[in-house]
Amino acid sequence: MSLAVAIQMDPIEPIDIDADSSFVLALEAQRRGHGLFHYLPKNLFLKNGRVYAKARPLKVRREKGNHFTMGAPETLDLATMDVVLLRQDPPFDMAYITTTHLLEHVHPRTLVVNDPVHVRNAPEKLFITHFEGVLPPTLITSDKVEIEAFRAEHKDIILKPLFGNGGAGVFRITPEDENLSSLLEMFTLMYREPIIVQRYLPEVRAGDKRIILVDGVAKGAVLRVPQKGEARANLHAGAAAVKTTLTKRERELCEKIGPALKSRGLIFVGIDVIGDYLTEINVTSPTGLQQIGRFDGVSLEADIWDAIEAKRSAGGAARPT
Numbered sequence: 607m608s609l610a611v612a613i614q615m616d617p618i619e620p621i622d623i624d625a626d627s628s629f630v631l632a633l634e635a636q637r638r639g640h641g642l643f644h645y646l647p648k649n650l651f652l653k654n655g656r657v658y659a660k661a662r663p664l665k666v667r668r669e670k671g672n673h674f675t676m677g678a679p680e681t682l683d684l685a686t687m688d689v690v691l692l693r694q695d696p697p698f699d700m701a702y703i704t705t706t707h708l709l710e711h712v713h714p715r716t717l718v719v720n721d722p723v724h725v726r727n728a729p730e731k732l733f734i735t736h737f738e739g740v741l742p743p744t745l746i747t748s749d750k751v752e753i754e755a756f757r758a759e760h761k762d763i764i765l766k767p768l769f770g771n772g773g774a775g776v777f778r779i780t781p782e783d784e785n786l787s788s789l790l791e792m793f794t795l796m797y798r799e800p801i802i803v804q805r806y807l808p809e810v811r812a813g814d815k816r817i818i819l820v821d822g823v824a825k826g827a828v829l830r831v832p833q834k835g836e837a838r839a840n841l842h843a844g845a846a847a848v849k850t851t852l853t854k855r856e857r858e859l860c861e862k863i864g865p866a867l868k869s870r871g872l873i874f875v876g877i878d879v880i881g882d883y884l885t886e887i888n889v890t891s892p893t894g895l896q897q898i899g900r901f902d903g904v905s906l907e908a909d910i911w912d913a914i915e916a917k918r919s920a921g922g923a924a925r926p927t
Contacts, residue, residue, distance in 0.1 A: 609689055610643070613645070614650065615693040617646065618664070618673075620642070627893045629673070631693070632666045633668065638915075642666040646694075651708075651854075658684065661675050689717045690718065692719065719874060734886060742880075742885070755791065778806055814830045821907045828847050856924035859879060
């Protein structure tokens with residue numbers, strides 16, 4: 607099976623080819639004989655009811671400083687593509703949401719991975735609230751009185767923007783910290799959305815586990831251990847990637863959410879677990895494939911393409927009502 611694949615992502619020039627998940631997805635697609643095109647989100651457009659992208663043919667190679675070749679730009683009617691990989695990085699803002707509305711016009715006849723409707727309906731820190739018993743004590747609000755009461759109850763808390771990513775804007779407020787009011791003022795100036803507040807989990811010092819699920823099934827994990835003096839376990843914030851395995855509790859969490867992911871066409875998902883708690887369900891542009899591949903000697907990108915090809919062969923999947 608040879609597929610025409612369009613990859614909607616950020617510029618490919620600066621990516622780290624030893625860490626980027628989109629890169630190995632492209633490598634695996636190319637290895638299977640699929641034809642690749644690359645376009646930026648700003649190059650996506652709707653005209654007379656049809657969705658197009660100004661894209662360039664793409665070839666990739668694992669060669670630092672020379673990891674890609676692109677052909678001349680051409681205008682693709684995305685309805686003629688077999689697969690669109692939705693892989694641009696957050697922030698999950700109105701620009702991101704708009705791309706999901708446009709791609710909805712071609713999916714599922716052109717298989718968009720992940721399903722744009724359910725990407726739109728599953729923000730990382732909100733989708734998770736629909737699963738009972740998986741979250742640490744959590745508050746989502748703009749109400750300062752409620753936040754202060756939550757802090758009085760739980761003492762040590764984490765504040766973070768509802769639609770943030772990569773650990774940006776995450777703050778730990780210890781019982782003796784006097785900066786809560788100032789931080790709330792700053793959040794109010796920077797964001798119109800509510801704030802998410804959670805009880806601080808000291809288990810994060812041992813690491814935040816990224817687990818990859820493919821079509822609803824857990825396939826592998828990597829532990830991200832924060833630097834000393836750092837409350838964030840994001841690799842972007844300097845955390846170290848460490849080999850790991852899944853605990854019984856983590857398998858239970860995956861089994862609890864897996865069917866919901868599969869039914870929504872969320873083929874490639876990365877969840878974050880600290881201790882016994884699920885903290886995020888990442889459906890926009892999950893990462894971690896290369897780290898897990900090196901530690902475990904596996905190819906999760908191959909598992910993802912197996913799932914994509916199977917779904918494509920079946921003619922896509924109907925969305926749940």
